[in-house]
Amino acid sequence: MSKCLSCFRPLPDNEFAVACGNSECKKWDTDTIATAFMGHECKSGPQIELTPPKEGDKRWRPDLNGPCPECSKPMREVCPTCRHPLPAGVRDALVTTIAMCGARSTGKSVYIAVAIQQLKRWMADNSRSVKPMPGSARPFVPGADTTEGFYEASYFSPVYSNLQIIKPTATTSQRFSIPMVWDLGTIERREGMSRVSRRVLLAIRDVAGEEVTTLPSDATHLEFFRYADGVFFMFDPLALPAVHHRLMDIVPTNMTGGDPTAVLHNLQQLMGAGARGRLAVILSKFDALHALKDVEDAVFSPVMQHQGAAFVRDTRLDGLHYDDADGSLLTAELESLMTLLDAKDFLLHVDSIGVEHRYFAVSVLGSSPKGNTLSEMGISPYRLLDPLKWTLAGTGAISLT
DSSP: OOBOTTTOOBOOTTOEEEEOOOTTSTTOEEOHHHHHHHTSOOEESOEEEEOOOTTOOTTOOOOTTOBOTTTOOBOEEEOTTTOOBOOTTGGGSEEEEEEEEESTTSSHHHHHHHHHHHHHHHHHHTTOOOEEOTTOSOTTSTTOOOHHHHHIIIIIIIIIISOBOOOOOOOTTTSOOOOEEEEEEEEEEEETTEEEEEEEEEEEEOOOHHHHHSOOSOOGGGTHHHHOSEEEEEEOGGGSHHHHHHHTTTSOOTTOOOOHHHHHHHHHHHHOTTOOSEEEEEEOOHHHHHGGGGSOOTTHHHHHTOTTSGGGSOOOOOSSEEOHHHHHHHHHHHHHHHHHTTOHHHHHHHHHTOSOEEEEEOBSSSSOOBTTBOOTTOOOOBSTTHHHHHHHHHHTSSEEO
């Protein structure tokens, strides 16, 4: 079963909806359903829910491009739940969905900027290509852009062209929360007793740190967290008092992220009971923790100097697979490290959410920026794709080793 690229809910085989996207249609008006799910005003023409005949013909497929009853322009398929447009081929694709979460200044947007470039490199090394999904933005919303344009303007250009740290993500009242969708090509996988080829799509949604730090009274537009295949919770280790104290004279601490505990509590509410996805707890800016090896400290310095530890080894980009043994070892090491960093309560809170989770050590840039400007040493990401690989393996898009 495929998923909506925006609300991340499964798309039932027998539920369809179409809507008119013609802004000149006489019935063009506010779409209350889409507005609730997007968190800002959305407009649409007439909408029609299509259901199969009562006799239950399994071969039945509705006409998804029939004429609008008001303006006669072709209609297009939308999600039967949130009314987000569904690009052609989505129902037959294997969709992996990711929701970004974390307090302010934890590096979520910079992570997206660099991760997409690393994803392209990884796929290219394995004779694959990564392309933005055409038609995946929301044309019913004035100002909405395509995945390619939105990523280029909001993520790639600030980091790679301007060499600047991306400004904190605006709330939905300031900037549209547009899902970015990437086409990873076709994979062959086993389904039952046969092998089938399926198109793989990756949908990513970014959220402002302020929104998950203080939840709005109506959080309908954040319900996609409950249905995401992977929730990437980015946690700034510099927000821990023990780490902050030891590194304050070694690395810049003026860009420390917000309180991770408050955000984790709200994330638990958003995911709710029975959440079906995986939780990737990402220690971002891990290069700052690497600096502990140079600190005169009897506890932390020997730990960070341990050359056999998984968190001091980067992962390879060859092969479309996720190293499960390496991931398990890394999680055990980071849980021990977090305990040394007086974060036992944080670990227990993560456990209480009740979903499958792992810990990841990630450095997006490789070295601390100077103010808002990237280091002159350039961008050297470390273990950046580990959470993405783990999530893709969970949906069957890549293999598990």
